[in-house]
Amino acid sequence: MNNDVAIIGIGLHPFGRTDGLSGQQQGAHAVREALKDAGVAWSQVGVAYGGSQDAGNADALGNLLGLTGVPFVNVANGCATGGSALASVIAAIQSGMAEIGVAVGFDKHPRGAFNPRPRDWGLEDWYGETGMMLTTQFFALKTRRYMFEHGITDDALVRVAQRAFRNGALTPHAWRRRELGYAEIAESMPVNLPLRKYMFCNPAEGGAALVLCSARHARKYTDRPIIVKAAVMRTRHHGSFEVFSPGLAAEQAPAPTVTASRAAFELAGVGPRDIGVIQLQDTDSGSELIHIAENGFCEHGEQAHLLRSGATEIGGRLPINTDGGCLANGEPVGASGLRQVIEVCAQLRGQAGQRQVPGRPRLGYTHVYGAPGVSAVCILQAG
């Protein structure tokens, strides 16, 4: 555990819709919860990284938490904001810059699908004007192609969503807590075929924060530290099939998820078979389906069988998105990646209540993916 970093506090502002509270207030709430969990004061925090997509700068949280002079860095990395903040805090602690650090993500999105501006992404206006710059379209196009190449049917898409809402119903802080029947999902409104209404998560609101310190000092603060064995962020390579791509290269390359995942497993010195609880980016059923294989948890095409056999359920061999994932919690972009980490921490601490994975898992895994082709992966170990 020489230079390892540990998570000593976790805090969440429940995801969903909270009228009357700004995104920053929800972020500050999450930080306070995490500090309380760690038993440390904001004034003890020596470095902070955080961000949101639509709710302003993270360092504005200082106005709510206290102006202590802490170096607070704003992170703007889309869906990987939380993962990037976490990786940055870890590097800062490892460098000796600070003993205690905070990673925070929060957001508050308008209702309805995201509507990005092409120029922010280096694209021309016509791409948006002609109705092609939609994340939902990309997920559908990638899913359709993937299902074609690997012989997967719509049944798998329904089963991913069904499990998400089943797990959400067991999660007190989840946004969507109603189980949905197979037919209700399979016959819901076509949004971007093959993906339907209940196969998509919704943009939402919420906050998530972590308090970290060097693993050497972790037991001063908690008897249940969670060691971060790897926190890796990668961007896309030439030829990978990414969101917001008006064209794709002739020769395909692996997604950034694949490279981030491989690097994380190598860094942690473990493999997919060692992992006891898994969080995968499930902005939609198709994405989770693809991510199961891209992260190395099965071969491409094997997902249909895994889903049908129950292997990805809480009691199965590969428990995936035990808190209902993005599908049941919604997606406040800045906070989403840290919610995953918090859920895995809760599972590794044995604090997950009705949704607790049996047999006290020792290793957990989190994965986010987002525009314009970034992925962040964490491997966590009960300390």
Add this chain to the structure above:
Amino acid sequence: MEPNPLPRLACPGVVAGSADRPVLVGSRCTCCGEIYFPAAQGCTRCCASEMTAHELGAEGRLWSWTIQGFQPKAPYAGGEAEHAFQPYGVGYVEMPSGVKVESRLTVADPERLEIGMPMRLTLIAYRQVAGEAPVHTYAFAPAA
């Protein structure tokens, strides 16, 4: 007979030819030969920065597809009232070079779309608002 000139386009830089025979224009890296759609400023494969215009043609095969089932928010500029919105097809079409072009499709019926089917380039008026000239964009139609 003179060919019909191109109509008003949202994306004038990516379409050449005539209204009857449009072709897509991308770019090609002068260093490694990689082909891009739309035209790229630099090569993301070999990191070179010298590119030349490159015609991708007008025919390809459907590589993936979806139906846009809800009216997108701005910057979508279809201009129709919400109640008048009609779902439209979107897909990637694999061109002879292997490059896949994301495109509106003229067909929005899942029964008529299949990966691998031959597709041909056309132009559609995606924005038709009373009192102004229709705005066109490129689209692919089933070739058969």
